[in-house]
Amino acid sequence: MPTPSPTRRAVDGAAVWLWPGRALYAGPSLRLGPHSGAVACLAVGVDAPFAVRPVTGGELRARTALIAPRMRHRLMMPGDRMVFLYLEPGSADDRACRTGFTAGQGEILTGHRHEDDLLAGAAELSPHTPVPRVTAWIAGAVGHAGTSYADPRIAAATRRLVDARRPLPAGPLAAELGLSESRFLRLFRDGTGTSYRRFRLWAQMHRAARALAAGHNLTRAAADGHFASPSHLSTAFHAMFGLTPSALLSGNPTIHCLDPSPEALT
Incomplete structure (x- = not known):
């Protein structure tokens, strides 16, 4: 069983769980303006239905919705609490999660087939929820429990x-493993469901988050994550998730950084 890194304690019940390849937020509604990210986002209205408004027009109301990467939109959330599950596009998680929805159109899917169970589980998520319960909730959302490499x-x-x-x-990493670079990159994509470059970015975010969880500032987090500067970290984070680290940290979430292996997801 993975052991979370040191945590940044919350006063308002917000929490983030981060693995390379997926991230989960549970807490007060983030109240973002129009935004998009490079990852898929499963949004869950814990207290009430919410509306997804693409900037191109229209509106879909839902309690659960899967929003495609790079689709600029705004969420209108009358409820107090939301859960957001961020998934690497094209990964096994993303592909399986998409099959769980029964309605919606184009880049917004709504009505997860296990919506009642997801809502009940989402209401229980807190900074102190045991990791096995968190990963069990994710398994219900994406439709599988993960497999070993x-x-x-x-x-x-x-x-x-x-x-x-x-x-x-x-x-250099391929050479350490006794593989040509091209062979290594093919095996890496086959094994993880994403490219080496994308996984490395998730790993950088993971390292930065570990620094924040330990109470360090964004300057130290950027350095630990191999970002050139705090602004570089902020830009990369915003591009991936659709909000800045400062916007997330303003809610003082508890941050849990988990082992990257799929075994840690079950």
Whole structure:
């Protein structure tokens, strides 16, 4: 069972759980303006239905909705609490989650087939929820519990990326594992469901979040995450999730950073 890193304690019940490849937020509605991110977002209205308004026009009301990457939109949330599950596009999580929806159109899917169970579970999520219960909720949302990496070299590579003390290009890591770079990159995508570059970015976010969870500031978090500066971290974070680290941290969430291996997801 994975052990969370030191946590940043919340006063208002907001919490973030982060793995390379997925992230979960539970807490007060973030009240964002029009935004988009590079990841898929499963939104759950814990207290009440919400509306998804694409900037191109129209509106869909839902209690559960899956919003496609890079679709600029605004969420209108009358309820106090929301849950957001962020998934790497094209990953096994993303593909499986999409099959769980029964309605919606285009880049917005609504009505998860297990909506009642997701709502009940989402209402129980808090900074102190045990990790197995959190991952069980995610498994219900995405429709599978995760599997082990078939190739132990890829499992080793993911651990190296998360723990790297310096930026780690694909070539040197492939050489460490006795593989050509091209072969390594193919095996990495097959094993993780995403590219080496994307996983490395998630790993950088993971390292930065570990610094924040330990109480460090954004300058230290950027350095630990191998970002050139706090502004570089903020820009990368905003591009991925659709909000800045400062906007997220203003709610003083408890941050849990979890092991990257799929075994840690079950």
